[in-house]
Amino acid sequence: MNVRYANPYVIGVLLGFILLFSFYTMGRGVGSSETFSRIAAAGVDLTAPQHAEEGHYFSKYLSKKRSPLMAWLVFLTLGAGLGGLFSAFISHRIKGEVVRGPLMGVSSRLWLALLGGILSGFAARLARGCTSGQALTGASELAFGSWVFMFSIFAGAYATAYFFRKEWL
Amino acid sequence: MGPLYKFGWFDFAYSLQIAGLIGFFFGFVLERAGFGDARKLTAIFYLRDFAVLKVMFTAIVVCMIGLLYFSVFGWIDLSRVYILPTYIWPQTVGGLVMGVGFVMGGYCPTTSVVATVSAKLDGLVFIGGMILGSFIFAELFPLLKGFYEAGSMGAVRLSDVLKINAGLIALFVCLMAVGAYWVVEKVEQRFGDRGTLPGGSRRIKGAAAALLIVLGLILAIVNPDRIAAKRATASPVEAVKKGEATEPIAPKAEKPASIHFKIVEDEGC
Numbered sequence: 001m002n003v004r005y006a007n008p009y010v011i012g013v014l015l016g017f018i019l020l021f022s023f024y025t026m027g028r029g030v031g032s033s034e035t036f037s038r039i040a041a042a043g044v045d046l047t048a049p050q051h052a053e054e055g056h057y058f059s060k061y062l063s064k065k066r067s068p069l070m071a072w073l074v075f076l077t078l079g080a081g082l083g084g085l086f087s088a089f090i091s092h093r094i095k096g097e098v099v100r101g102p103l104m105g106v107s108s109r110l111w112l113a114l115l116g117g118i119l120s121g122f123a124a125r126l127a128r129g130c131t132s133g134q135a136l137t138g139a140s141e142l143a144f145g146s147w148v149f150m151f152s153i154f155a156g157a158y159a160t161a162y163f164f165r166k167e168w169l
Numbered sequence: 170m171g172p173l174y175k176f177g178w179f180d181f182a183y184s185l186q187i188a189g190l191i192g193f194f195f196g197f198v199l200e201r202a203g204f205g206d207a208r209k210l211t212a213i214f215y216l217r218d219f220a221v222l223k224v225m226f227t228a229i230v231v232c233m234i235g236l237l238y239f240s241v242f243g244w245i246d247l248s249r250v251y252i253l254p255t256y257i258w259p260q261t262v263g264g265l266v267m268g269v270g271f272v273m274g275g276y277c278p279t280t281s282v283v284a285t286v287s288a289k290l291d292g293l294v295f296i297g298g299m300i301l302g303s304f305i306f307a308e309l310f311p312l313l314k315g316f317y318e319a320g321s322m323g324a325v326r327l328s329d330v331l332k333i334n335a336g337l338i339a340l341f342v343c344l345m346a347v348g349a350y351w352v353v354e355k356v357e358q359r360f361g362d363r364g365t366l367p368g369g370s371r372r373i374k375g376a377a378a379a380l381l382i383v384l385g386l387i388l389a390i391v392n393p394d395r396i397a398a399k400r401a402t403a404s405p406v407e408a409v410k411k412g413e414a415t416e417p418i419a420p421k422a423e424k425p426a427s428i429h430f431k432i433v434e435d436e437g438c
Contacts (some may be wrong), residue, residue: 030279
């Protein structure tokens with residue numbers, strides 16, 4: 001059932017062209033972490049609108065004119081979901097499961113996924129971008145901070161990988 | 170001349186449709202590479218499968234070369250491309266934390282979306298975590314504000330910091346990428362599962378590597394910075410005119426181009 005994954009170099013070249021197309025048409029690269037920040041902002045705006053006013057970090061997403069979700073990167077992330085769904089569908093890879101190593105329990109895996117997500121979301125806001133919005137986009141335009149960011153990701157992950165080996169191996 | 174949006178070729182609503190299109194292909198290729206699976210992604214940290222590094226470096230190199238050649242040919246005005254500003258300390262710490270989040274949670278933001286749509290529950294939980302993490306950051310923002318702005322260097326590129334021209338930097342990046350491919354393939358052969366690693370003929374790989382280096386060499390000799398600077402001083406008006414001349418194709422051509430420059434504040438990620 002699982003069709004073999006594509007050659008990473010070929011994928012890299014295609015991704016490079018997609019990124020280049022984004023730069024050529026929009027003058028900016030791709031990204032997705034902002035989407036989740038905007039979802040959080042929309043949630044705050046919905047439940048406690050006065051909380052996110054004046055000086056709050058989320059206030060930059062909120063304007064009277066349009067919803068915080070009416071943004072370029074939100075649409076890009078929606079597209080990414082559709083594209084991923086299409087690809088998974090045509091190679092029969094849509095299969096409900098919790099990805100983990102053979103020695104890992106489901107609930108501990110999900111807790112770690114939640115914690116990892118929290119760290120990721122927090123770090124993406126701190127660094128003003130994620131692996132795609134900061135590392136991929138910034139590195140290809142040779143932005144200095146983005147290269148530092150990219151190597152920091154690898155450093156952080158390699159330094160702690162040992163402690164999570166049971167989760168994956 | 171690109172970037173088309175900055176020259177007023179289309180409006181905000183149309184740009185959202187383009188975002189959807191770009192996103193579609195983005196998600197599609199990520200899933201093709203197997204990046205909807207946390208074990209495939211994290212295998213890089215156990216030296217078994219370097220697909221993540223190969224995809225990232227190749228995409229960066231291809232896009233970088235494309236941008237610089239486009240700039241040399243005068244197809245894109247790099248000064249109108251949004252360059253991510255450097256805030257060295259938050260980016261270093263953010264990178265380290267994100268690395269830990271990656272190996273702990275198994276995904277990065279975009280790949281978790283791809284995982285979620287292929288029905289991986291951990292991907293969905295990771296997304297929930299990211300929303301929560303963003304919320305926590307926003308709540309702590311008053312405390313973090315000083316650090317968030319620390320080490321601000323403006324929109325600097327490697328060429329500005331190292332004081333070398335961008336073409337030479339591009340050559341170094343190409344050489345680094347080829348070197349990295351060579352090293353990680355050796356490592357993979359040793360630690361990885363040979364049955365699942367991608368094949369590919371040595372001859373094609375060698376030819377591609379040679380092509381990369383040649384493209385980098387040409388850039389190093391041509392020096393795109395100099396050409397872009399020359400063009401900017403020679404005809405600052407002409408570039409804008411060119412954009413306007415083609416504007417009738419765009420639906421909202423009457424609008425002044427300046428209103429399109431407004432969405433600058435959140436162009437990062």
